[in-house]
Amino acid sequence: MSEQVSNQQINDEGHLTIGGVDALALAKQYQTPLAVYDVSKIRDQIRRFKSVFEDNGVDYAVTYASKAFATIAMYQVVDQEGAHIDVVSGGELYTALQANFPAANISFHGNNKSYDELEMAIENHVGTIVLDNFHEIEQLSDVLEKHDASVQVMMRITPGISAHTHEYIQTGQEDSKFGFDLKTGLADKALQQVLANNRMNMIGIHAHIGSQIFELNGFQMAAEKLVDIAAEWRAKYDYQPQVINVGGGFGIRYTKDDNPLAPEAFVDAIVKTIKQRATDKGLTMPAVWIEPGRSIAGPAGYTLYTVGGRKDVEGLTSYLTVDGGMGDNIRPALYQAEYEAVLASDPFAKTTETVHLAGKYCESGDILIDQAHLPATKPGDVLAMLDTGAYGYSMASNYNRNGRPAVVFVENGKSQVVVKRETYADLTRLDQAYDPE
Numbered sequence: 001m002s003e004q005v006s007n008q009q010i011n012d013e014g015h016l017t018i019g020g021v022d023a024l025a026l027a028k029q030y031q032t033p034l035a036v037y038d039v040s041k042i043r044d045q046i047r048r049f050k051s052v053f054e055d056n057g058v059d060y061a062v063t064y065a066s067k068a069f070a071t072i073a074m075y076q077v078v079d080q081e082g083a084h085i086d087v088v089s090g091g092e093l094y095t096a097l098q099a100n101f102p103a104a105n106i107s108f109h110g111n112n113k114s115y116d117e118l119e120m121a122i123e124n125h126v127g128t129i130v131l132d133n134f135h136e137i138e139q140l141s142d143v144l145e146k147h148d149a150s151v152q153v154m155m156r157i158t159p160g161i162s163a164h165t166h167e168y169i170q171t172g173q174e175d176s177k178f179g180f181d182l183k184t185g186l187a188d189k190a191l192q193q194v195l196a197n198n199r200m201n202m203i204g205i206h207a208h209i210g211s212q213i214f215e216l217n218g219f220q221m222a223a224e225k226l227v228d229i230a231a232e233w234r235a236k237y238d239y240q241p242q243v244i245n246v247g248g249g250f251g252i253r254y255t256k257d258d259n260p261l262a263p264e265a266f267v268d269a270i271v272k273t274i275k276q277r278a279t280d281k282g283l284t285m286p287a288v289w290i291e292p293g294r295s296i297a298g299p300a301g302y303t304l305y306t307v308g309g310r311k312d313v314e315g316l317t318s319y320l321t322v323d324g325g326m327g328d329n330i331r332p333a334l335y336q337a338e339y340e341a342v343l344a345s346d347p348f349a350k351t352t353e354t355v356h357l358a359g360k361y362c363e364s365g366d367i368l369i370d371q372a373h374l375p376a377t378k379p380g381d382v383l384a385m386l387d388t389g390a391y392g393y394s395m396a397s398n399y400n401r402n403g404r405p406a407v408v409f410v411e412n413g414k415s416q417v418v419v420k421r422e423t424y425a426d427l428t429r430l431d432q433a434y435d436p437e
């Protein structure tokens with residue numbers, strides 16, 4: 001039995017419900033594999049983040065890191081809740097603009113934005129460019145000249161903090177590929193260039209230490225570091241950042257072994273740390289921006305799969321196979337990420353076996369849950385994998401020429417497709433026959 005399913009999610013028939021709709025009915029109506037989002041959970045998490053700032057009386061922006069799950073419908077919901085977004089590519093920016101997301105509330109991140117992407121951002125009046133390196137400062141400067149424009153910028157620095165998380169998703173350590181290094185003076189050099197450029201309005205500093213972090217300490221150290229830099233820059237350059245952006249990375253619960261603080265509790269502690277440090281340093285309290293991705297999209301998402309065959313290797317192990325896998329969720333194969341799954345027809349059924357929950361892709365590493373504790377199942381049963389809303393669909397691929405699943409939003413007992421299932425025709429849409437002549 002999973003602690004991530006509440007009693008309120010069980011209907012009279014004993015089935016799992018998502019956003020008030022029976023998961024078996026969703027699987028039947030839209031087929032599987034299916035990505036399902038409980039929209040009220042997305043709204044609720046954004047509201048919780050906002051209320052932390054309001055309770056602390058601090059100027060803020062909750063900026064959803066849309067790489068976690070970027071679709072038109074998601075951008076619409078985020079905008080309805082008054083949150084901002086960050087984008088990291090022309091494709092995310094295009095999707096947000098298609099959703100009519102207010103450009104002023106968009107921050108553009110990335111460690112190798114192309115000239116074309118920067119131009120697209122300027123032409124569309126994106127609110128803030130988060131500068132990552134010297135090449136980008138030059139390119140942006142050229143774009144701004146060309147368009148006779150100016151823009152708000154923020155500088156991403158590498159705070160030299162190694163967060164306790166999988167090494168693939170650490171970003172704040174000294175040798176990270178992201179941002180301007182503090183220790184060797186590159187951040188100072190960049191600041192001087194930006195301040196000298198009258199088309200760039202430098203509003204603040206940014207650091208992001210990594211993702212799926214459980215310890216408060218790393219965030220607090222990063223927050224203190226950012227305030228210290230602000231104080232140093234004021235003394236050295238008579239410049240004080242108006243915004244301190246602490247990034248995202250607030251860990252969520254994927255299995256019963258995960259016990260992170262609530263995401264808003266991380267933020268409350270960070271805000272208080274910044275307040276205290278700013279007071280100690282005699283700085284005006286800056287606005288605080290955060291960039292949560294996983295904590296907004298993750299817990300709202302479920303993936304429904306249909307059980308297919310099974311393989312019992314006598315005396316050794318058992319594989320239970322479902323109709324999706326690494327093409328719709330690469331995280332277990334890539335980061336040894338763990339999840340829980342429940343039987344949609346009876347989520348609280350007593351578990352009676354431990355199996356490898358395997359996908360259908362031609363890779364031995366295509367195991368969705370290495371040790372899945374499940375009740376007895378039979379082909380055709382529907383399993384719901386929990387908390388799959390972040391970096392699942394957004395990292396999906398067409399490996400083995402499997403189409404990506406449909407995405408359904410559910411709220412107040414009503415469901416709606418927000419991304420169609422990819423068809424075979426979609427898979428060959430961009431292919432061209434080869435003519436050797």
Ligand SMILES: Cc1ncc(COP(=O)(O)O)c(C=O)c1O
Pocket residue numbers: 065068109171208210211212247248249250291292293294295390
């Ligand atoms: C700059 C930046 N901001 C925000 C995020 C979002 O992180 P998370 O989804 O862990 O909250 C990331 C991803 O790690 C990032 O690189």
Ligand SMILES: N[C@@H](CCCC[NH3+])C(=O)O
Pocket residue numbers: 067169171211212331335390391
């Ligand atoms: N994609 C990663 C997180 C990386 C976030 C991007 N900076 C994950 O699934 O955990």
